[in-house]
Structures are given as structure tokens and as C-alpha cells.
Amino acid sequence: MNDFILAAPLVAMSFLSVICIVVDALSPKPGKIPFMFAGFSLLGALLLTIPTFWYHGTAFQNMITVGGYSAFFDVLFLIGGLLTLFAGRPYIAREHFDHDEFYSLIMFSVAGMMVIGHSNNLLISFIGIEIMSVSFYVLSGYLRKSIRSIESALKYFLLGSFATGFLVFGIALLYGATGTLEFPAMHAAVVADKLNFPNLLTVGIALVLIGLSFKAAAFPFHQWAPDVYEGAPTVVTAFMSTAGKAASLSALIPVIAAVVPQTNWKVGMVLAVISAATMLVGNISAVVQSNIKRMLAYSSVAHAGYLMMGFVANNPNGMTGVLFYSAAYLFMQIGAFVIVSLIEKENDGNLQLADYAGLSKRNPVLAALMALFMFSLAGIPPMAGFFGKYYLFIAAVEAGYTWLTIVAVISSMISVYFYIGLVVTMYFKDSTDTTEQDSKPGLAGVTLAISCAFVIILGLFPQLIEKLAHSFFM
Amino acid sequence: MIETYIPVIIMILVGLGFGVANILLAEYIGPRRPTKEKISTYESGMEPVKSARERFSVKFYMVAMLFILFDIEVVFMYPWAVQFKALGTVGYVAMFLFMILLFAGYIYIIKKGALKWD
Numbered sequence: 012m013n014d015f016i017l018a019a020p021l022v023a024m025s026f027l028s029v030i031c032i033v034v035d036a037l038s039p040k041p042g043k044i045p046f047m048f049a050g051f052s053l054l055g056a057l058l059l060t061i062p063t064f065w066y067h068g069t070a071f072q073n074m075i076t077v078g079g080y081s082a083f084f085d086v087l088f089l090i091g092g093l094l095t096l097f098a099g100r101p102y103i104a105r106e107h108f109d110h111d112e113f114y115s116l117i118m119f120s121v122a123g124m125m126v127i128g129h130s131n132n133l134l135i136s137f138i139g140i141e142i143m144s145v146s147f148y149v150l151s152g153y154l155r156k157s158i159r160s161i162e163s164a165l166k167y168f169l170l171g172s173f174a175t176g177f178l179v180f181g182i183a184l185l186y187g188a189t190g191t192l193e194f195p196a197m198h199a200a201v202v203a204d205k206l207n208f209p210n211l212l213t214v215g216i217a218l219v220l221i222g223l224s225f226k227a228a229a230f231p232f233h234q235w236a237p238d239v240y241e242g243a244p245t246v247v248t249a250f251m252s253t254a255g256k257a258a259s260l261s262a263l264i265p266v267i268a269a270v271v272p273q274t275n276w277k278v279g280m281v282l283a284v285i286s287a288a289t290m291l292v293g294n295i296s297a298v299v300q301s302n303i304k305r306m307l308a309y310s311s312v313a314h315a316g317y318l319m320m321g322f323v324a325n326n327p328n329g330m331t332g333v334l335f336y337s338a339a340y341l342f343m344q345i346g347a348f349v350i351v352s353l354i355e356k357e358n359d360g361n362l363q364l365a366d367y368a369g370l371s372k373r374n375p376v377l378a379a380l381m382a383l384f385m386f387s388l389a390g391i392p393p394m395a396g397f398f399g400k401y402y403l404f405i406a407a408v409e410a411g412y413t414w415l416t417i418v419a420v421i422s423s424m425i426s427v428y429f430y431i432g433l434v435v436t437m438y439f440k441d442s443t444d445t446t447e448q449d450s451k452p453g454l455a456g457v458t459l460a461i462s463c464a465f466v467i468i469l470g471l472f473p474q475l476i477e478k479l480a481h482s483f484f485m
Numbered sequence: 486m487i488e489t490y491i492p493v494i495i496m497i498l499v500g501l502g503f504g505v506a507n508i509l510l511a512e513y514i515g516p517r518r519p520t521k522e523k524i525s526t527y528e529s530g531m532e533p534v535k536s537a538r539e540r541f542s543v544k545f546y547m548v549a550m551l552f553i554l555f556d557i558e559v560v561f562m563y564p565w566a567v568q569f570k571a572l573g574t575v576g577y578v579a580m581f582l583f584m585i586l587l588f589a590g591y592i593y594i595i596k597k598g599a600l601k602w603d
Contacts, residue, residue: 033589036596 014070017077020059020085021125027052028118035111042111046100049114053093053121060085073193075129076265079483083334084128084261091254091341092121094458098349099246101453106244106357108154116153117250120146124258133182133192136262140178140226143258144171147251151243159359163242170225170235178222184215185270194269201270216270216278220285223266226259228252229319230289233312237296240308245355248304249348252311257337260318264330267322283323283415290316290422297429302362303351306429307344310388313426314340316419320403323415327484329406334480336399339469343387343396346462349455350381367433369442377452378437380459387466389430390423395469402477547599558587 015022031049038044063085066078075081095117103113123142130136148171152164186192188211189200206212221232228236240248271278293313300306318340321333354370354377355361371378387394400423407416452459469476526533565572565580572579594600 029586029589032593036593 017063017066017068017070018075018129020056020063020082020089021075021122021129023059024052024056024089024118024122024125027056028115028122031115031118032112035115038111042100042104045111045114046096049118050093050096052118053089053096057086057089057093060089069131073195074132074135075126076131077129080261080264080330080334080480081129083480083483084257084337085125087257087338087341088121088124088128088254090461091250091257091345092117094345094349094461095246095250095254098249098345098352098455098458101451101455102244102246102352103153106154108156113150113153116146116150120150120250120255124254124261127258127262130262130265131194133185133194133197133266136266137178137182140259140262141175143255144175144226147171147247147255150247151239151251153247154244157242157359159242160244161242163239166235166242167239174222174225174232177218177225181215181218181220181222184211184218188212188215189270194265198269202272212270213277217281219266220281223259223263224285226262227256227315227318228312229285229315230292230312233289233292233315236312237305237308240311241302241304245304245348245352248308249345249352252308252348253341253344256311256315256318257341260315260322260333260337263322264333267325271325279323279325279410279412282319283412286316286319286323287415287418288316289313289319290419291425294422294425294429298425300429301364303364303367303433304348304362306364306433307347307351310426310429311344313422314344314388316422317400317403320407320412320415320419323412324403324406324410326406326410327481328402328409330484331477331480332399332402332406334483335402335469335473335476338476339387339395339399339466342462342465342469343384343394346459346466347381347384347388349458349462350377350384353377353452353455364433364436367436368440370437373442380463381437382434383463383466385430385434387470389427391427393467393470395466395473398470398473398477402473544602551594551599554590555587558584 027048031045031052034048035045060082063078063082066082068077069075070077096114099113099117103110120143123139123144123146126139126142127136128139130139148164148168151167152161154160182192185197188206188208189197190207191197191200200206201212224230225232225235236252240252243251290313293309293311293316297306297309297313300309314336318333318336321329321331321336323329324332351362354366367381370381383394387396390396390400392398400419404416404419407413407419522528561583562580565576569576
């Protein structure tokens with residue numbers, strides 16, 4: 012029974028997401044009740060996470076960890092789910108596709124992400140990744156009357172299940188090498204050099220890295236991201252590219268801690284090369300995009316590269332950077348995508364960068380918010396994005412990867428071109444069409460307000476979260 | 486370490502050899518007296534008519550999919566029922582949780598009309 016109390020947010024979220032589909036099935040009119048149920052469930056689980064910050068330990072026969080960074084990621088995923096929920100309700104109503112599975116799917120994927128964050132065992136990580144991915148496959152094809160949405164779902168599903176194969180095989184080989192699936196025991200086996208087949212460990216790490224790089228859209232497994240993110244419903248893209256990416260990378264935290272001792276420079280070098288290539292490819296490809304969703308998709312690939320710098324550093328500061336940047340990135344990217352979803356018209360209209368010309372005159376509030384998120388994504392102080400990058404860059408330098416930091420700074424400079432380019436389009440170019448009306452934000456306004464508040468607060472008082480995150484890895 | 490796998494390797498080789506040998510033997514020494522019935526698609530089944538490339542209603546897939554889902558549920562129950570006493574209360578509660586989850590899914594498909602034919 013004690014286990015259930017320790018893991019209360021996770022247990023609550025798992026049960027409530029199942030109850031949500033029953034509520035959806037039994038509610039007479041579509042819309043309101045399932046939405047309210049999902050919203051209050053996420054809020055309730057968010058309240059349940061508060062006491063878990065003070066726990067430290069494991070539950071359910073060492074299967075899951077409680078407290079520490081798991082609690083941090085719980086909060087992050089639940090907030091991400093809430094933001095998506097608020098932005099999603101007006102969005103699916105606008106697209107005339109008012110089916111309530113949306114809410115339960117969001118809840119399922121949040122539950123899956125929380126499982127990943129809590130995992131203390133490779134199999135639990137795997138189960139979490141699958142719960143999350145399967146929900147995402149369905150969500151990206153949610154607008155089933157739109158051919159693009161279906162295309163993105165099919166691509167994501169086929170490639171995603173292929174990547175899952177790599178992940179499972181990697182897990183099997185790690186088990187073969189260390190004789191256990193639990194992270195602490197695995198770490199003990201690696202440190203004591205009690206391996207059955209030392210070469211299996213290397214291959215296993217490589218395969219697990221391939222699987223997780225795919226899920227996080229890191230080079231060279233990022234090719235699916237632009238197509239899927241472009242075709243999926245915009246609010247779903249917002250959710251996938253932020254909370255989903257943070258969840259995939261949070262699966263790496265215990266894996267790296269367990270199987271990569273800090274002296275292992277080979278894996279560090281592989282991670283560094285992946286990280287450098289990811290940010291360069293992401294940012295350079297984003298420069299030439301004319302579709303805003305594709306541009307943001309490539310930029311999200313680049314951000315996966317920045318986040319991986321924390322794993323390259325593989326020290327407490329690096330992990331702190333990962334946590335802080337995941338939080339900062341979640342708010343700025345969700346905010347940007349939700350604005351895209353408000354500007355968007357039916358049948359994929361109004362998604363070109365050129366459509367943003369004159370937005371500052373047509374809708375000054377949206378334009379100002381978009382500019383704020385763009386500055387934050389580009390990493391300009393005092394926004395949250397700046398401090399996220401700062402912590403990651405410092406950690407990489409401390410770990411001796413100065414060249415990686417130089418690459419990161421260069422690719423940040425490249426990214427300024429297209430982020431600020433959008434701001435220039437919004438403010439200094441005039442629209443040819445003055446009759447256009449943007450959608451009323453409605454509930455999405457809540458999402459924008461929260462994201463905007465957090466981007467500024469995290470930028471002005473970064474030490475609040477930095478101290479907390481740092482204490483998890485001491 | 487590797488010695489423990491030798492029985493498995495022998496097993497794989499024997500299995501492979503048995504299968505390949507049977508196919509080859511049937512191919513080379515088996516008598517062949519084809520009749521019209523023997524070479525038809527279903528020797529003792531329905532007469533195939535028309536091309537197989539036809540469009541089926543998606544309802545068939547729905548029913549088949551849901552059937553498999555609830556069919557597998559029962560497969561999980563057999564070993565649980567056999568080991569019922571050994572598994573004790575924990576097993577009892579776990580199986581009930583599993584059934585509640587499936588029941589939630591069942592309510593969902595009924596209410597959403599997945600089993601309605603028209």
C-alpha cells in the first residue's frame with residue numbers, strides 16, 4: 012500500500028486516463044464533460060506531485076524511482092498536458108472534428124511520459140516509451156479527414172515501430188552483458204567490470220542510443236520529424252515536440268548514469284558528435300524552410316541537440332541543464348506552436364512564413380507573444396531560453412568539450428537568422444491581404460498566458476529551478 | 486558461458502535440417518499425380534470466384550480486432566486460474582485490475598457503437 016502512496020501521481024494518472032475513456036463513452040454530449048474531467052485529473056495529479064518532491068527512493072520492488080528528477084519531470088509533463096488540453100479544445104472545434112478521444116489520448120501519453128520519468132528498470136522505460144509513442148501515433152493522425160494528418164501518422168507509426176525494434180534489441184543486449192535490467196545493479200556490474208560479454212555492452216548502448224535518438228528526433232534519425240510535425244494537428248505537434256522530446260531524453264538520464272561511467276570517453280564522444288550534428292543540421296535546414304511548422308520542426312531537432320549536450324557533459328551541472336532547458340523549451344515551443352494554431356486556417360492555410368507579414372498591425376498581442384517566444388528560442392536574455400543554453404554550455408565546457416560549445420554557439424547564431432527573420436516579417440513587412448481575421452484564442456489564451464509567464468519567470472529567476480534541479484544530482 | 490548454448494545451437498540445426506530435408510525429399514522422391522481438384526485453391530473448401538482484390542467493409546476488421554483483444558484476455562486467465570491458490574491475494578487483485586481495464590475498454594466500444602453493424 013505504501014508503494015501506491017509513494018507513486019501517487021503516477022498511479023492516479025494511469026487510473027484516471029482509463030476512467031477518462033469511460034467518461035467519454037458515457038457522457039451524452041461531446042465536448043464539455045470529458046474535457047473538464049481530463050483537466051481536473053491533470054490538475055489533481057499535479058497537486059499530488061508536490062509531496063513527492065521530498066521523497067527519495069524506490070517503490071514497487073525497485074521498479075520505479077520516486078522523488079528527485081522524476082517528480083520534476085512529472086510536473087513538467089502534467090503542465091505540458093494541461094497546456095495542450097487548453098489549446099486543443101478550441102483547435103479541434105475549429106477543425107470541426109469534435110471527438111473526445113483527444114482528451115483521453117493526451118492523458119494516456121502524459122501517463123506514459125510519467126512512467127518514463129519514474130523508471131528504475133529498462134523494461135519500465137520501454138513500457139513508458141511505448142505508451143507515449145502509441146498515443147502519439149494516434150494523435151498525429153487525429154484529423155482523419157485530412158490527408159496530411161494520416162500521412163504523418165502512418166510515417167510516424169512505421170518508422171517509430173522500426174526504431175522501437177532497435178531499442179528492444181539494445182535492451183536485450185544490455186541485459187545479456189550485465190545480467191540485470193535494474194539501473195543501480197547495472198551500474199554496479201559496469202563499474203565492477205563483471206560483464207558477461209564486454210562487447211555486448213557497447214553494442215547494447217549503441218542500439219539503445221539509436222532508439223532513443225529516434226524518439227527525440229536527433230541526427231541522423233531526425234528525418235521523420237519535419238514531415239510528422241508538419242502533418243500532425245498543430246496542438247499535437249506542440250505537445251509531441253516538447254513534452255515528448257523531454258520524455259524521450261529523460262529516459263536517457265538513468266541509462267547514461269548506469270552504463271556510462273564518467274571515464275568512458277568513447278560514448279561521450281559519440282554523444283558529442285550526435286549532439287553537434289543534430290544542432291547544425293536542425294538549424295541549417297530550418298533556415299531554408301518557408302512553412303512555419305517545418306521551420307519550427309527543424310528548430311526542435313536543433314533543440315534536441317542542445318539538450319544532448321547535458322548528457323555529453325555527464326556531470327551534475329549537465330543534468331541540471333537538461334532539466335532546466337526541458338522546462339524552458341516546453342513553454343517557449345508550446346507557446347510558439349499554439350500561436351501557429353491560432354493563425355492557421357482550415358485545409359493547411361496560412362502556414363507560410365509570408366502569411367505572418369503585417370501580423371503586428373492585424374493582431375498586436377499575438378505578434379508580441381510570438382516575438383517573445385522567438386527571442387527565447389533564439390536564446391536572447393532575459394528569456395528562459397538564454398539561461399537554459401547557458402547552463403548546458405557551461406556544463407559542456409567544464410567536462411572538457413569546448414569544441415562542442417563552440418559548435419553550439421555557432422549553430423545558435425545560425426538559428427537567430429530564422430527566429431528573428433520571423434519577427435522582422437511580423438513587424439516590418441506589410442500584409443497584402445487586410446481582410447483576414449484570426450481565430451479568437453478562447454481557452455488557448457490560458458495556454459499562451461501561462462507559457463509567456465513561465466518564459467519570463469524562468470528567465471528572470473533561473474536560480475529557482477536551477478537550485479532545485481541541481482539538488483537531484485548531488 | 487558459451488558452452489551452455491550448445492544444446493540450443495544443436496536444436497536449431499536439427500530443426501533446420503529436418504525442415505529442409507523434408508521439403509527436398511518431397512520435391513525429389515515424392516510421386517506427382519495432379520488432378521483438377523488437387524490443384525484448385527481449396528481442395529475441400531469453397532469454389533473461388535472473382536478476384537481477391539475487392540473492398541471489404543472496415544467493420545470486419547473492427548470485429549476481428551476486438552475479437553482478438555478479448556480472446557487473448559481469456560488466454561491470460563487460464564494460467565492464472567491454474568495457479569490461483571499459489572498466486573494468492575496479490576494475483577487475485579492483479580487479475581481483477583486487468584479485467585477492470587478490459588471492461589473499461591468494453592464499455593467504450595459498446596457506447597461508441599463499434600459493434601453496431603448498420
